[in-house]
Amino acid sequence: MKILVTNDDSVSAPQLIPLIRWCQKLGEITVVVPKYEQSGKSQGVELLKGFEVKKVDLTPDISAYVVDSTPADCVRFAVLGLQEKYDLVITGVNRGYNIGKDILYSGTVSAACEAAAWGMKAIAFSTSIKYYDQAIEPLDKVWAFFQEHKLLDVCDHYNVNVIPDDKGIRIVRMGERYYCDSFVPQGNDIYKAQGKRVWQDSGELVLDTDCLVHGYITIMPLTFSRVNMEAYNKLVHLSQ
Numbered sequence: 001m002k003i004l005v006t007n008d009d010s011v012s013a014p015q016l017i018p019l020i021r022w023c024q025k026l027g028e029i030t031v032v033v034p035k036y037e038q039s040g041k042s043q044g045v046e047l048l049k050g051f052e053v054k055k056v057d058l059t060p061d062i063s064a065y066v067v068d069s070t071p072a073d074c075v076r077f078a079v080l081g082l083q084e085k086y087d088l089v090i091t092g093v094n095r096g097y098n099i100g101k102d103i104l105y106s107g108t109v110s111a112a113c114e115a116a117a118w119g120m121k122a123i124a125f126s127t128s129i130k131y132y133d134q135a136i137e138p139l140d141k142v143w144a145f146f147q148e149h150k151l152l153d154v155c156d157h158y159n160v161n162v163i164p165d166d167k168g169i170r171i172v173r174m175g176e177r178y179y180c181d182s183f184v185p186q187g188n189d190i191y192k193a194q195g196k197r198v199w200q201d202s203g204e205l206v207l208d209t210d211c212l213v214h215g216y217i218t219i220m221p222l223t224f225s226r227v228n229m230e231a232y233n234k235l236v237h238l239s240q
Helices: 016-023 071-081 100-105 107-117 139-149 208-213 229-239
Strands: 002-006 028-034 053-056 063-067 088-095 121-127 157-161 169-171 179-187 190-197 217-221
Touching: 002 016, 002 071, 016 028, 016 088, 028 071, 063 071, 071 107, 088 107, 107 121, 107 157, 121 139, 139 169, 139 217, 157 208, 208 217
Parallel strands: 002 028, 002 088, 028 063, 088 121, 121 157, 169 217
Antiparallel strands: 053 063, 157 217, 179 190
16 A cells, blocks of 8 residues: 655654654555644645755655645645655644644645545544654554444545544544634734634534543544535526
8 A cells, every 4th residue: 555644743743753654554655744834724735936845864765755835735746746646645643633623724634635635545643732742552543443444435534633541433523613813912013823722512422522522532534525515406406
């Protein structure tokens, strides 16, 4: 199996090498990662100017490239620049949960979405800052769950949040916002977003936000389409 590894935390992310070593158990690895941290860059790509791509030595026998652009551009370069197709794209492990509506901003999740747009299977992995040093520990369990239930036959790409010492694995749907920002003036017309938790427990273990807080690994199937099918089905007759 040919596997592409990317992230949004950059080539300097402490969990990149451990993730590469874990992925080597699954197949042949290519690594294409951002030069600098790209958290919150969503699925942005650079169209107006060129960007630097350098081949680097990360681990023995691994082809690795550092891209001075976004996670989505890392995937695009891996497919269009290297002219390769991959059986699986692994992105992460992100330092910080990607849950609720906040996944709309995530470079980690968006790299998986970009992979799906090019017809590839993808899994985005994230964990909390608190558990970041233990990020690789639950991956064997999660991969076994994917294999046992043939999840990648059901959906092309998934958002997965992992924690150690979990109570189990739950298939979830997207919750509401977990974080919200205040914009704090820094002087000289500069404002900085300052996050705060706004999550409220729904009491139902069906949302990614609730399940994580209550100690479960979460697996959420994603969709690439932005079409509101309910509205489309109500309105499509207007064009006939």
